[in-house]
Every structure is written in C-alpha cells, then in structure tokens.
Amino acid sequence: MTTAMKEKLALLNLPGIREILDETIRGAITEELSYEAFFVTLLDHEYMLRKNSRVERLLKESKLPLQKTFGTFDFKRLAAKAIQKIKALDDGLFLDRKENILIFGNPGTGKTHLIAAIADAQIRKGRRLLFTTCSILVQNLLIAKRDLKLPALLKKLSRYDGLVIDDIRYVQQSREEIEILFTLLADRYEQGSILLTSNLPFSKWDQIFKDSMTTAAAIDRLVHHSVIIEINAGSYRTEAAKNKQ
Ligand code: ADP
Numbered sequence: 001m002t003t004a005m006k007e008k009l010a011l012l013n014l015p016g017i018r019e020i021l022d023e024t025i026r027g028a029i030t031e032e033l034s035y036e037a038f039f040v041t042l043l044d045h046e047y048m049l050r051k052n053s054r055v056e057r058l059l060k061e062s063k064l065p066l067q068k069t070f071g072t073f074d075f076k077r078l079a080a081k082a083i084q085k086i087k088a089l090d091d092g093l094f095l096d097r098k099e100n101i102l103i104f105g106n107p108g109t110g111k112t113h114l115i116a117a118i119a120d121a122q123i124r125k126g127r128r129l130l131f132t133t134c135s136i137l138v139q140n141l142l143i144a145k146r147d148l149k150l151p152a153l154l155k156k157l158s159r160y161d162g163l164v165i166d167d168i169r170y171v172q173q174s175r176e177e178i179e180i181l182f183t184l185l186a187d188r189y190e191q192g193s194i195l196l197t198s199n200l201p202f203s204k205w206d207q208i209f210k211d212s213m214t215t216a217a218a219i220d221r222l223v224h225h226s227v228i229i230e231i232n233a234g235s236y237r238t239e240a241a242k243n244k245q
C-alpha cells in the first residue's frame, strides 16, 4: 500500500480496508481471487468493523446493566405464553410500530433482567435504546425542567427507538414528579417505544399517579399499542438462596 493510498483510506474513514489491504492483495495473487471476491473481502471486513464499533458505542450509550442478557437468562422459569411473546419481539418490529412493552411481576421475578435482555438484543441489531430506572429518569427530568432544558431533554430522549423505564412505582412522588413523568409518557405516545417494568398491577397504579384521572390517562397511553408480559414465577433470589442450602 502506498502512502497516498494510506492517506486516502484514512481520509475516507475506511480503517477496515486499510487494515487488510496488503494481505488481501497478496492472497488474491497467490489464490487467484476474482475481482469480485477481492472487493467483497475488503467490503465485508470494513462493514463488520463498522457494525461492531457501532454496537459497542450503542451498548455503552444505553447504560444497560452488564450481563443481564438472554445469554444468562433462564427461560424455563416462564410460562409458555410469556416465552412466546418474548420470542415474537425478536424481529424488532415493535420498535418500528412504536409499541410499548410492559412487564409485570412480583419483586425478584426477573423483570429487570428480562427488559434489559430485550433491549440488549435490539441494540446488537443496531437499534438505539436507553436504560434508566423510573426514579433516575424523574430526577433527570426535574433537573432539566429547573434549568429550563426540559424540551431539549425530551427531544434527546425522542431520538431513542426505545426507552426502558425500569421499576415504575410509588416513590413518595410529589405533584411535580408525577406531572413530569406524565409529560414524558404523553410526549412519547406513538412517537417511540417505552419498555417498562413494575411490581404494581394497573389496579394499584393510583398509588403512583395519585388521582384517578391521571392514572387512567397514563395507563391508556401506555396500553394503547403494547405487549404485556406477566411473570408469575416465584422470586429468583429466594429460590437461588434456597438451592444453595
Ligand atoms: P425484578 O426486577 O423482578 O425484581 P431481577 O431482574 O432484578 O428481578 O432478578 C433478580 C435476580 O435474579 C437478578 O440477579 C437476575 O439476574 C436473576 N434472575 C431473575 N430471573 C432470572 C432468569 N429467568 N434467569 C436468570 N437469572 C434471573
């Protein structure tokens, strides 16, 4: 490879081709590669490199908890119906359709693990998702509002295909906290998917949103286009502790 070639590949941001050009030329001569095969080798390598670095960047940006993936997820604990629903999400169409995923179950049943695994699988296909807990999200929204930057934050969040809101629950919410959470739900309605987990069934959501009007409006927006997964298994933590004994 000449210096001029090196410079041009760098300028065009083609590090993959730059990496393997010399050896591919040598290989093409000795193995008598066709022009097409030669080009495809270079193209595939560049593509792989880009794709991998994009996924790495997206994973880092997503703030997903480490190791909560399908690789470490035990499906045996779930009912067949839930498994079927989870498998159907794999194609990622729910993100294109701006559908929400709502996961319910008692504490320790694997809700956080499952929602993180669903998000992880989509990120590995190149989609943009952000993981956050409900309480951190509310705090960040309030800070943005205080600094008059709420529209900017909402816009930033709207760029994600999916927003994970883990563990929506009653956290001594003030009127302001409830309102801002509701603002976010309304803002995202039909604009982008929400992936949410909760220990509380809808029948107890007035504990989160306080008055019945707001509760009904919030549930209405979330449920309209949604996939609801209920995990009725026992607590994984308790069982893991029991199995150790
Ligand atoms: P929840 O969010 O419902 O309270 P978590 O997702 O935090 O429950 O699960 C509790 C612990 O048990 C975590 O360490 C999680 O990784 C593990 N766990 C739960 N369900 C499963 C499962 N089906 N397969 C593997 N690990 C699980």
Ligand code: MG
Binding pocket: 111, 112, 113, 166, 167, 197
């Ligand atoms: Mg959880």
